[in-house]
Amino acid sequence: MAKKQTNLCVAADLTIAADVLNLAKQVGPYICCIKTHIDVIEDFHPNFVRRLQEIAEMYEFMLMEDRKFADIGKTVQMQYSKVVFNISSWVTLVTVHSIFRKGVLDAISKVDSDRRKGVFLLAEASASGTLIDEKYTGETLKIASEYDGLIVGVVCQSPLFRDKKKTSSINTGSSSG
Numbered sequence: 001m002a003k004k005q006t007n008l009c010v011a012a013d014l015t016i017a018a019d020v021l022n023l024a025k026q027v028g029p030y031i032c033c034i035k036t037h038i039d040v041i042e043d044f045h046p047n048f049v050r051r052l053q054e055i056a057e058m059y060e061f062m063l064m065e066d067r068k069f070a071d072i073g074k075t076v077q078m079q080y081s082k083v084v085f086n087i088s089s090w091v092t093l094v095t096v097h098s099i100f101r102k103g104v105l106d107a108i109s110k111v112d113s114d115r116r117k118g119v120f121l122l123a124e125a126s127a128s129g130t131l132i133d134e135k136y137t138g139e140t141l142k143i144a145s146e147y148d149g150l151i152v153g154v155v156c157q158s159p160l161f162r163d164k165k166k167t168s169s170i171n172t173g174s175s176s177g
């Protein structure tokens, strides 16, 4: 991020593997991260992930899977590390709901992986009528500070971490739905 002088993360909200790869090649030089929703790729194949990793390495950006994990730890561990998507084998970053607190975060941190892992917790949401309120956001920030090594930031709508140098915010969701 510092080397490339960019904090841009691109949401690859596309459903065809080749479209995601083309987008990654086009924006690669300018971004620090691409965010995927791997479970909407209609023609998913493990080769797609390998190709995406190559592009990420070539242009030095990270891969984030916007899976928004929210379940008991044991289930999340499987969702994170098992086939078909085998997320833990190719991402650096994942998104997680804070609703399940400790269990889900412990589960993710326990999964063996050769690569560094970072979690973005959802602290605010763009969806209209969201059940996330100020208390929930405050509790999420507390959890974020308790898991310093694992949680690298929050997904939010306002600049929640303006004064905290070590933690990042991703502001996302211009359209609400």
Ligand SMILES: O=C(O)c1cc(=O)[nH]c(=O)n1[C@@H]1O[C@H](COP(=O)(O)O)[C@@H](O)[C@H]1O
Binding pocket: 011, 013, 066, 095, 122, 124, 125, 126, 127, 155, 172, 173, 174, 175
């Ligand atoms: O976690 C997210 O990225 C996210 C949180 C949120 O509150 N709202 C939201 O739209 N997103 C994601 O942000 C992307 C859409 O962002 P826009 O293109 O700015 O509307 C999609 O990938 C959504 O899944």
